[in-house]
Amino acid sequence: MAASDPLVDAARRARKNAHAAFSKFKVGAALEAADGTIITGCNIENATYGLTVCAERVAMFKALSEGHRRFRRIAVVADTADPTPPCGPCRQILWEFGGDLEVVLANLRTEKGRHRLSALLPLPFDARLLK
Numbered sequence: 001m002a003a004s005d006p007l008v009d010a011a012r013r014a015r016k017n018a019h020a021a022f023s024k025f026k027v028g029a030a031l032e033a034a035d036g037t038i039i040t041g042c043n044i045e046n047a048t049y050g051l052t053v054c055a056e057r058v059a060m061f062k063a064l065s066e067g068h069r070r071f072r073r074i075a076v077v078a079d080t081a082d083p084t085p086p087c088g089p090c091r092q093i094l095w096e097f098g099g100d101l102e103v104v105l106a107n108l109r110t111e112k113g114r115h116r117l118s119a120l121l122p123l124p125f126d127a128r129l130l131k
């Protein structure tokens with residue numbers, strides 16, 4: 001059996017901090033910066049629902065606020081048989097700040113797939129088009 005990926009393990013640990021009082025759907029994310037630093041996030045829900053922030057964006061905004069600017073991979077973990085890929089808004093934010101990341105999807109037990117972000121967000125709008 002393949003050794004577990006430390007990035008996936010970090011996402012599993014972060015998931016335990018999720019504030020998912022409304023959906024009960026807890027998600028953990030872990031972002032690997034270019035220097036190897038791992039920055040984690042979990043989803044944080046809110047009584048108005050619409051202000052909910054996904055685990056992936058929490059991880060990215062934490063990383064940016066700590067000065068990281070280049071990234072290699074992100075792992076996303078939920079307690080589901082099917083993988084939990086990043087939602088549309090998260091794909092946009094990950095693309096803008098992380099570029100063509102490797103996206104590792106997993107549940108609590110096993111890995112469920114690896115994708116390039118460019119495959120999950122084809123034909124993206126980004127700053128290169130703001131001319």
Ligand code: THU
Nearest residue numbers: 023025027043054055085086087
């Ligand atoms: N959620 C994430 O944190 N990441 C995803 O990739 C999918 C969805 C959260 C948002 C909300 O708190 C809950 O999961 C249900 O949609």
